Amino acid sequence: MLATLVAFAFLLTGCEVDADKFAKAMDQNPLYGSLIAFGAGLGTCLTPCVYPMIAITVSVFGAKQAKSRGQAMLLSTSFVLGIVALFTPMMMIAALTGKAFGTALSNPWVVGGISIVFIATAASMFGAFEMTLPESWMQRLSGVGGAGYGGAFALGLVSGLVAAPCTGPILTVILTWIGTSRNIPLGAGVGVAYSIGLGLPFWLVGTFAVGLPKGGKWMVGVKSFFGIVMLIVALYFLRNPLPILAKHIQPTNTFAAVFAALIVVGVGIGAVHLDWSDGGLGVKIRKGVGIAASVVGGFGLIIWISTPRAQLAWLHSESEALAKHKQENRPLIVDFTATWCVACQEMAKDTFGDPRVMAKAGKFVAVKIDATDQDDPSVEQTQAKYKVVGLPTVLLIDSKGNERKRFTEFVGPERFLTEIEGIE
Numbered sequence: 001m002l003a004t005l006v007a008f009a010f011l012l013t014g015c016e017v018d019a020d021k022f023a024k025a026m027d028q029n030p031l032y033g034s035l036i037a038f039g040a041g042l043g044t045c046l047t048p049c050v051y052p053m054i055a056i057t058v059s060v061f062g063a064k065q066a067k068s069r070g071q072a073m074l075l076s077t078s079f080v081l082g083i084v085a086l087f088t089p090m091m092m093i094a095a096l097t098g099k100a101f102g103t104a105l106s107n108p109w110v111v112g113g114i115s116i117v118f119i120a121t122a123a124s125m126f127g128a129f130e131m132t133l134p135e136s137w138m139q140r141l142s143g144v145g146g147a148g149y150g151g152a153f154a155l156g157l158v159s160g161l162v163a164a165p166c167t168g169p170i171l172t173v174i175l176t177w178i179g180t181s182r183n184i185p186l187g188a189g190v191g192v193a194y195s196i197g198l199g200l201p202f203w204l205v206g207t208f209a210v211g212l213p214k215g216g217k218w219m220v221g222v223k224s225f226f227g228i229v230m231l232i233v234a235l236y237f238l239r240n241p242l243p244i245l246a247k248h249i250q251p252t253n254t255f256a257a258v259f260a261a262l263i264v265v266g267v268g269i270g271a272v273h274l275d276w277s278d279g280g281l282g283v284k285i286r287k288g289v290g291i292a293a294s295v296v297g298g299f300g301l302i303i304w305i306s307t308p309r310a311q312l313a314w315l316h317s318e319s320e321a322l323a324k325h326k327q328e329n330r331p332l333i334v335d336f337t338a339t340w341c342v343a344c345q346e347m348a349k350d351t352f353g354d355p356r357v358m359a360k361a362g363k364f365v366a367v368k369i370d371a372t373d374q375d376d377p378s379v380e381q382t383q384a385k386y387k388v389v390g391l392p393t394v395l396l397i398d399s400k401g402n403e404r405k406r407f408t409e410f411v412g413p414e415r416f417l418t419e420i421e422g423i424e
């Protein structure tokens with residue numbers, strides 16, 4: 001999900017990049033995800049909740065009073081390590097609970113609740129209210145830490161909680177994405193990268209006494225950008241319980257151009273750079289319309305990016321597929337998939353939608369087993385029958401009923417074509 005958000009951002013900026021390949025690579029490789037998380041952490045640091053506190057925080061843990069550049073660097077590094085110690089375990093836990101989270105996403109009430117959370121966090125980014133901890137907690141946390149390496153580490157450990165009004169909403173998106181990926185190395189890499197991005201300005205100011213630009217209205221623009229992202233994510237989660245949201249979006253260049261134009265128009269008329277307090281009713285209408293256009297355009301472009309251009313002739317009944325497999329003496333493809341499985345969706349789009357795969361795999365009977373709700377008894381029974389322990393799982397079975405190949409990770413079209421060669 002986050003990969004497609006980043007991919008459409010590249011399209012808007014005019015960068016020459018294959019959005020599909022970038023999205024796929026980011027979800028598969030912790031390095032790509034970590035780079036995006038680093039950018040998200042740095043962006044969080046530019047928000048009004050964090051940016052004005054940089055110089056003050058550096059003074060609290062003693063970097064400005066350090067006797068040497070080396071001591072200042074060690075104090076600043078200790079502070080950043082405290083941030084790492086806060087967020088990295090959080091990301092890894094999200095990855096560890098991925099299966100439970102993925103199963104929960106089959107429940108429309110759960111999806112609706114998650115979407116409400118994103119809408120609420122977006123509202124907070126637009127200034128409707130502040131998402132913060134109780135005042136008594138904030139006072140206690142603000143007293144944690146102090147000068148010295150241990151104090152700097154402790155201050156970093158609680159800094160993310162103190163800055164909750166701005167770190168919380170962004171973390172919600174990242175944690176949700178990590179939960180659906182179920183990739184623990186990715187969770188660890190993203191946690192470290194986000195922490196370093198968030199802590200980098202503190203480290204630079206503490207180590208080199210760098211002077212930062214003055215805060216101002218531009219920080220409101222940063223929050224507005226993240227608010228728009230939150231609303232797009234909310235719609236993305238609602239696309240399954242409310243299929244009408246994406247029903248009419250087609251994978252054509254015309255649709256892509258329209259959605260990109262909506263984003264450009266929305267940003268141009270004031271979705272990001274205008275503040276609600278800049279003027280009267282006209283300014284508020286411009287910003288509101290701009291936000292709406294940007295959200296619709298962003299959501300539509302994400303769906304366009306992730307929609308397969310073509311598909312195999314899938315059956316959706318395992319018993320029907322087995323009967324056809326035996327009667328027609330044809331090999332069988334069994335694809336276990338789920339709406340929350342990132343690699344499954346990538347294979348549907350990039351591998352099974354590849355014209356070469358479609359042509360060569362036409363000799364197979366193809367059945368797609370929807371395992372979104374893994375607590376469904378029929379799903380559990382089918383998974384047990386084929387000894388499926390996780391997603392994605394794709395089985396290649398020859399015409400005699402022998403399993404010839406099993407894939408438990410994303411497999412690109414080239415490898416898939418090689419593996420089906422000779423299976424009759």
